[in-house]
Amino acid sequence: DQQVKQNSPSLSVQEGRISILNCDYTNSMFDYFLWYKKYPAEGPTFLISISSIKDKNEDGRFTVFLNKSAKHLSLHIVPSQPGDSAVYFCAARGGADGLTFGKGTHLIIQP
């Protein structure tokens, strides 16, 4: 039973346009959400996070939006660049330290 779901295994976006990656969760106890980025043959690296008391957090080209009532969060990347091509994982924390990850979305930025 997946508590964090990324329903799009892959997403293709043209360079310069906006990339929107989506994530849904089922556990209402989650209080902190994170996005990780992963290149091939490397470990995931932390990208951006948001607390459940906020609905938006912005860091440069990256913005995360949280809709608690819908149990949905999204990551916006604008403008998209070739170096953004990677797998993006959504993760959530609830109570204990362990993070629950989604299966990831492979973002491909087309030139």
Next chain:
Amino acid sequence: DAGVIQSPRHEVTEMGQEVTLRCKPISGHNSLFWYRQTMMRGLELLIYFNNNVPIDDSGMPEDRFSAKMPNASFSTLKIQPSEPRDSAVYFCASSFSGTGNYGYTFGSGTRLTVV
């Protein structure tokens, strides 16, 4: 800091053999996590330690899997005996809990292939 260091990077072994994966967390971090990544299940938490003590091992798939953290700078994940379905990428991650920053630092992973 060299980051989280995992060894080996790749491991190919025969079914039934014992496999030991190693991890050195970032100095000063007090939490350590072992994750497994597969296509079917994504990133699964296997076990995590806080201050060298195992806190939650509910993700460990079977008794064939065991993990230890004898000190703050070293952890092992052992599979004995290994099976082909254990083939996956195993990641170790560490963090410093208590600051409100829940981000982990991951190692580069160990790609395990059991034939």
